[in-house]
Amino acid sequence: MDIQAYQYDSKTIKSGILHVGVGNFHRAHQQFYTDQLLKNEDQQHWGICGVCLLPSDEKIVNNLRSQNLDYTLTICGRDGKDEIHKIGSLTELIWGIEDPKAVVDKIADRAIKIITLTITEGGYNLDKETNEFNLNDEKIKHDLENPENPTTVFGFIAEGLRKRKAEGNGSITILSCDNLQHNGNTAKRAFTTFIETQDKDLAEWVKTNVTFPNSMVDRITPATSPEDVVRLNKKSGIDDKAPVYCEDFTQWVIEDNFIAGRPAWEKVGVEFTQDVTAFENMKLSLLNASHMLLSYPSFLKGYRKVDEAMEDKSIVKFIRDFMDIDITPYVPAPENTDLEKYKQTLIERFSNKSVSDQVSRLCFDGISKLPVYMMPNLAKMINDDKDLTRVAFLFASYRHYLKYKIDDKGHSYEVAEPWINENDENLISSDDPIDFLGLSAFKSIDLKKSNQFVQLYEKFVSEIKNLGTGKALELII
The missing domain is CATH 3.40.50.720 (NAD(P)-binding Rossmann-like Domain)
Structure with a gap:
């Protein structure tokens, strides 16, 4: 070549x-x-x-x-x-x-x-x-x-x-x-x-x-x-x-x-x-946040490559609905940017078989990524009384990923979270799923005060544990 x-x-x-x-x-x-x-x-x-x-x-x-x-x-x-x-x-x-x-x-x-x-x-x-x-x-x-x-x-x-x-x-x-x-x-x-x-x-x-x-x-x-x-x-x-x-x-x-x-x-x-704000907001809110949304549910379903996960119609719809319904209202398009084209390009990029990115790479260090990619827009969504279904499912998936360390197919795995502290470890190991919402990564919002979020999150925690991530996901798309 x-x-x-x-x-x-x-x-x-x-x-x-x-x-x-x-x-x-x-x-x-x-x-x-x-x-x-x-x-x-x-x-x-x-x-x-x-x-x-x-x-x-x-x-x-x-x-x-x-x-x-x-x-x-x-x-x-x-x-x-x-x-x-x-x-x-x-x-x-x-x-x-x-x-x-x-x-x-x-x-x-x-x-x-x-x-x-x-x-x-x-x-x-x-x-x-x-x-x-x-x-x-x-x-x-x-x-x-x-x-x-x-x-x-x-x-x-x-x-x-x-x-x-x-x-x-x-x-x-x-x-x-x-x-x-x-x-x-x-x-x-x-x-x-x-x-x-x-x-x-x-x-x-x-x-x-x-x-x-x-x-x-x-x-x-x-x-x-x-x-x-x-x-x-x-x-x-x-x-x-x-x-x-x-x-x-x-x-x-x-x-x-x-x-x-x-x-x-x-x-x-x-x-x-002179100002990168609109570009930053678009990229972090759509690409990086969508990577997070994709990561834990896909990993728990047993996928290890991103392009393989993107062949799963439930994963693609989950991500696309998140982009279109949850995030687009909070992303003003930068100058000379077609937001619809940008989102479609993201789907194509995630699906790139030649790259075949690792799902584990997206899962790595969620404790540092969630406050940057997910929490700012989640705060706006809670304030605006928006539908929190997809984000609550992500949080329930993240808890399951950290706590149980076994996927839908029965495969065990190691968790790579270099910045988790001792208090975080205690909250993860607790059998009360509400304790998990006190994780250091979530401290910018008191998630326990949002009744809609708590109800959805507790429901998904139970469904992921009892039905498996795949079947729980199918119920919301």
């Missing part, structure tokens, strides 16, 4: 961006856009220096280093036709566990104008009840008290900015690329709270020398299994230890608020705007 190799000499590319969190999504999204841009000679100072901070990053670091940081990206078309790109925009890769000083030095480097982040929804260390930065976290307390020996992204960036300030190396932008409403505002709250607590002088410098644009990112990118590596390499003919694959749809909308300059990403399809 033809491979689209990058059209520049990777050895001559200079790093102008430092990115924290070199995972699959970053390598399918920001790296892809940047790779496409670097063929322009006047943009070749915008290569990306990757930074990994976790012990678990050792494998990806070693794999990428073994192949000069190049990797293949397979873009899976909805028409069954795939494209394979060889990506060369990752110019350096630093592992903080191995060389923490190199991370700090790179943040301080005058050539670095932008720090980008994919640290996940839960990575911003915000309290789920107050939405404030949690200063009592043990790792945060360590970094506050040991600024010269950081372990968290907040400690590293604070120390790097401190050195940057001391050396007079100029302003910088911190750009979140995570799926959060107003992710730039979230990043600003998290980093400035940490820095104000640790170093008042640095906090003053940050006020006038660091910007935090909001952005909206979108590209479905599954995790890569060992079987996927074999499959992708067979297709490409390249022995790639770190291949990535993704869907053919991609979108990136960014507030144009870069204090130290930026790449001309608009040349390769990025949209710049």
Whole structure:
């Protein structure tokens, strides 16, 4: 199969961006856009220096280093036709566990104008009840008290900015690329709270020398299994230890608020705007919320691949009714966007057999995702006395998924919820389903005060347990 190799000499590319969190999504999204841009000679100072901070990053670091940081990206078309790109925009890769000083030095480097982040929804260390930065976290307390020996992204960036300030190396932008409403505002709250607590002088410098644009990112990118590596390499003919694959749809909308300059990403399809709110709301409310709605019922019915779940008419109707009836009234279409076409495209994207995303990936870390994707519109629905059937079914499914760990087909499974606390565990294990509504993820709304929600939720808890998720779902569509 033809491979689209990058059209520049990777050895001559200079790093102008430092990115924290070199995972699959970053390598399918920001790296892809940047790779496409670097063929322009006047943009070749915008290569990306990757930074990994976790012990678990050792494998990806070693794999990428073994192949000069190049990797293949397979873009899976909805028409069954795939494209394979060889990506060369990752110019350096630093592992903080191995060389923490190199991370700090790179943040301080005058050539670095932008720090980008994919640290996940839960990575911003915000309290789920107050939405404030949690200063009592043990790792945060360590970094506050040991600024010269950081372990968290907040400690590293604070120390790097401190050195940057001391050396007079100029302003910088911190750009979140995570799926959060107003992710730039979230990043600003998290980093400035940490820095104000640790170093008042640095906090003053940050006020006038660091910007935090909001952005909206979108590209479905599954995790890569060992079987996927074999499959992708067979297709490409390249022995790639770190291949990535993704869907053919991609979108990136960014507030144009870069204090130290930026790449001309608009040349390769990025949209710049003064306000990303409408784009964020559309994507989080329709794509991400629908992914959540799909995830737990599909997993409990026994599906492990999203495209297989999308062959189930009850799942498709469940999602489409949620989009059309529950969410569309709360989603003003962004400029030049056809909302009906957008929703139909989502159904096509979820059904993409070439991507064949994992349902388990959608289920992962629901405790962090639900407050972002589901709770804001649920609050509006309760206030407006809307039908809460589908959302109540999701909550009942989530409880069953967490509590019983067995699906309709009798298969047991492991739950991946890294941010669940001890109180959450107690509420999940309780035999009274109402206790579950006190979970930390739900604290923005007192769900127990909504009689309609409680009645529907208790009904679905009973039906899912006694009839199975599949039969319970059929009763509501």
